Amino acid sequence: TNDIKKKLPLFGQNMLVTAGPTYEAIDPVRFIGNHSSGKMGFALADELSSLGADVTLIAGPTAQRSIFKSIKRIDVVSAADMLNACLANFDKADACVMCAAVADYTPVTVASQKIKKHVDGLSIELKKTTDILKTLGQQKRTGQLLVGFALETENEEQYAIDKLKKKNLDLIVLNSLNDAGAGFKNDTNKVTLIDRNLHKTTFELKNKTEVARDICLRVIELLKK
Numbered sequence: 001t002n003d004i005k006k007k008l009p010l011f012g013q014n015m016l017v018t019a020g021p022t023y024e025a026i027d028p029v030r031f032i033g034n035h036s037s038g039k040m041g042f043a044l045a046d047e048l049s050s051l052g053a054d055v056t057l058i059a060g061p062t063a064q065r066s067i068f069k070s071i072k073r074i075d076v077v078s079a080a081d082m083l084n085a086c087l088a089n090f091d092k093a094d095a096c097v098m099c100a101a102v103a104d105y106t107p108v109t110v111a112s113q114k115i116k117k118h119v120d121g122l123s124i125e126l127k128k129t130t131d132i133l134k135t136l137g138q139q140k141r142t143g144q145l146l147v148g149f150a151l152e153t154e155n156e157e158q159y160a161i162d163k164l165k166k167k168n169l170d171l172i173v174l175n176s177l178n179d180a181g182a183g184f185k186n187d188t189n190k191v192t193l194i195d196r197n198l199h200k201t202t203f204e205l206k207n208k209t210e211v212a213r214d215i216c217l218r219v220i221e222l223l224k225k
């Protein structure tokens with residue numbers, strides 16, 4: 001079996017994957033979150049693992065489970081937790097696939113007690129979270145591969161290319177929310193892959209396992225270069 005494993009295309013490669021949403025606490029019983037199911041990131045971790053990679057999966061709150069026991073799963077809650085877990089695992093990674101739907105904003109302060117409904121209106125002051133992908137892009141070594149995702153509702157390709165450049169990525173996966181059956185909660189996804197040379201590939205609506213396979217094949221190609 002060991003000889004068979006050695007023949008897999010990602011044998012010996014260390015892969016870091018993030019998946020799911022993050023939850024930003026408001027008070028002890030409430031949070032700001034999003035509808036990410038974690039399906040895409042878990043499918044990616046499974047696919048990378050089946051291709052022979054050593055996978056570390058950093059997961060926000062999700063009910064998903066990995067197929068492969070060999071995947072090292074690290075559970076996190078907030079964007080700040082996810083950043084720390086990513087930084088701790090970045091150096092050893094040959095490639096990172098950042099699929100998580102990280103909160104862009106987090107409450108400035110977390111109330112220590114449950115907020116009571118004293119007033120008619122309530123405002124919660126928010127501050128920006130650290131962009132994990134951008135931070136990793138700044139720390140990237142030569143040869144290390146960084147893959148990001150982009151969710152856009154307008155001006156899709158241009159915004160995705162802007163993110164690719166701004167975050168120093170090798171590949172960006174553009175999610176189309178416009179198509180029925182694609183996106184957050186569904187089992188299917190429709191993606192366009194744009195690489196660092198702005199080479200673009202558009203795929204049909206597929207289930208997330210097949211989308212994960214398409215992304216992995218592109219990662220394998222880019223790692224060879």
Ligand code: CTP
Nearest residue numbers: 098099100102129130131132133148149150151
């Ligand atoms: N991302 C991240 N850290 C954040 C926010 C986003 O690492 N604090 C990553 C996501 O995991 C994803 C990519 O950045 O791979 C793009 O996320 P997206 O929400 O599409 O873009 P943003 O850069 O957050 O910009 P905006 O939401 O304004 O479009």
Ligand code: CA
Nearest residue numbers: 101102103104
């Ligand atoms: Ca965002």
